[in-house]
Amino acid sequence: MPSTTTSNLVAKINQLSLVFQTPLYRNWTLRDAFIHTAKHPLEVLLSDKNRLPVLNKLNLEIYKGDRIGLLGVNGVGKTTLCRAIAGIYTPTSGKVSIQGKVRAIFDTAAGIYPELTGRENAYLLAKFMYPEESKMDFLEEALEFTELNDFLDTPFKNYSNGMQARLCLSLISCKPCDLLILDEVFDGADQFFREKISARVLKMIEQSGAVIFVSHSNEQILRVCNRAIVLKDGSISFDGKPKDAVNYYSKLL
Secondary structure, three states, rough: OOOOOHHHHEEEEEEEEEEEEEEEEOOOOHHHHHHHHHHHHOOOOOOOOEEEEEEEEEEEEEOOOOOOEOOOOOOEEEHHHHHHOOOOOOOEEEEEEOOOEEEOOOOOOOOOOOOOOOHHHHHHHHHHHHHOOOOOOOHHHHHHHHHHHHHHEEEEEHHHHHHHHHHHHHHOOOOOOOOOEEEOOOOOOOOOHHHHHHHHHHEEEHOOOEEEEEOOOHHHHHHHHOEEEEEOOOOEEEEOOHHHHHHHHHHHO
16 A cells, blocks of 8 residues: 655645536526515526536545546546546635646547647647657657557548547557546557557556546456545545445445
């Protein structure tokens, strides 16, 4: 198990709450509106927003050496939590403190220009994913790893889903960082390449300070992680060993 001393703390999430403002459509008659106003005179009657709480006073500490699997049904807040940790979402309340650099991958097709070739897109993705790198020495190695060969110089829009996944995953897995967030990044890869890229990603995970790994595959969670968390109703309902977390989650389902 990783050390939990203060010096090894990578991220601390304290009382994190996040509420989305979603459109609210009310198909009311004049009678409905009159009755609602009488019952709730202090509420703004024609408000077009509805409060949708996603995370509720969530607390979490992440340490160097943590490989955290994040489990939960769709819509429970896994991606929202990851985006809040990555700084993409601003918390409604609470605080997220990070020590070091965070690299978060949510969509392997993000930043892609379909009209450009695979090689051109690879260069742009590398600049986007690794802005701190002045040299792109790793790019050729990543392109060779894709095994796309001559297809690298054809438009990305002509790629199959499997080819798209090969290019993006090869670039994603180039370099480790202090906190790595991987949100269902293996989706779309064919079986042969999934096995190949898994070994590469595992190496990157081992070299990174801490990792949050979101997946619906219990097999992947058990293989990659040394700690697992189950989200329920916007909070952490279980935090412990991956095998115990998978069993707990299975019972919830």
